[in-house]
Amino acid sequence: MYLKTFVMIVGYLAPYFLLMFGYIQNNWIYLAVSIVMGVFMAGIGFGVMHDAIHGSYSKNKRLNNILGEVINLVGGAAINWKIQHNVLHHTYTNVEEYDEDIDSPSFLRFSPNSKRRLIHRFQFLYAWFFYGFLTLNWATVSDFSSLYRYKKMGLIRSASSRSFLYHLVKIIVFRSAYFIYMIVLPVIFTEFSLLAVVGNFLVMHWIAGFILSCVFQPAHVMESSPYSDVKGGDDIPNDWASHQVMNTVNFAPKNRLLTWYVGGLNYQVEHHLFPSICHIHYSKISRIVKATAEEFNLPYNVQPTFRSALWYHMKMLKQLGRA
DSSP: OOHHHHHHHHHHHHHHHHHHTOOOOOOHHHHHHHHHHHHHHHHIIIIIIIIHHHTTSSSSSHHHHHGGGGGGTTTTTTHHHHHIIIIIIISTTTTTTTTTTSSSOOTTOOTTTOOOOOGGGHHHHHHHHHHHTHHHHHHIHHHHHHHHHHHHHHHHHHHOOOOOHHHHHHHHHHHHHHHIIIIHHHHHSSSSHHHHHHHHHHHHHHHHHHHHHHHGGTSSSSSSSSOOOOOOOOOOOSSSHHHHHHOOOOOOOOOOHHHHTTTTOOOOOHHHHHHTTOGGGGGHHHHHHHHHHHHOOOOOOEEEEHHHOOOOOHHHHHHHOOO
């Protein structure tokens, strides 16, 4: 875990410092390092921040809190992720109105229980492009709107001992610092124009958002997921554990490199059942989980490869657009 943390953070920061110290002067090289930063930005989310905010990175609570704040380094907000992901998504997986992972803009449809529009017929083609805007949306708009929404829902106090105002000021301060070091400083101290800096900033975010979406979306938006035809998540027909198993999909369990990079999030079933266990143990406990699911006549959904997971996710997007 510590080595991965070092690799991901250094992999993200090293290209930035190469840029700032004048080692990158060619536009094509700048584009290449922006893509690299996007890859490691997603890696920080998978392998560092995700475990830390779940409290599963270490037994040391302080270390978890410190590493969870790394999300500020890449334009996110720990409090929002904790509520949106830990509280809502992990409790109400695939439940419309509560699971914000399927709460999509009007031109996308991730749930059979949401309104279908004519444009959705083509979402299996165009959704992939919009997946790339995930983290940019967090950095610019949704972190602020989400915080206000969570305040109205009374979730901030339940997830944190700090007040709404504290978290709002914290997001403003860290987000300002983020845009200063990512955009303002490169414009001032490098030879690249504002247009080039902003353009490469967008490329970095698009790469990170696309990678994150391509890992998280096939874990739940699949033909095997029954969803729950309820509003508000109060009357889920199955117990919590059964609901998680039925609405979650593993993929590429034998791909060790992918498992390393995505922080074990290709073992989504195990992660949803045991979010407080560090991801390095998922492959070992998966055999127990699979046997237990079979014992209780529950599906243990798994796609053999990452490619097949993406393929069946695309099929589900097509199905949701036409039925």
